[in-house]
Amino acid sequence: MAQGINIGDEVAITATVRRRVTDDRVSVSIPSYGQPHSIVDQTTKVQKGQHIELIGSVTHIDENHVTVNLGIPVTVDADTVRLVAPCKPPARKAPLMDRAT
Secondary structure (H helix, E strand, C coil): CCCCCCCCCCEEEEEEEEEEEECCCEEEEEECCCCCCCEECCCCCCCCCCCCEEEEEEEEEEECCCHHHHHHHEEEEEEEEEEECCCCCCCCCCCCCCCCC
């Protein structure tokens, strides 16, 4: 299981630019993800071979795999993700149940 990563955490994946598809889209290669992926990129300075960090939230954790929501769910190996911000559930000021009277 992924050490220190829980559902809802914000993680980053380092992807490599493959090529520019259109003026506003770039094709990237994500490690341990067998499919090509394209992202919206408005800058024209991105070049082939450059590394980009894709940030998303964890939606599912398996033994060695983590599913990250990058607009679409992307399942990668657990060692390719880096924790950016842990998920902190909101603190409750009032109890969930009313007290018996």
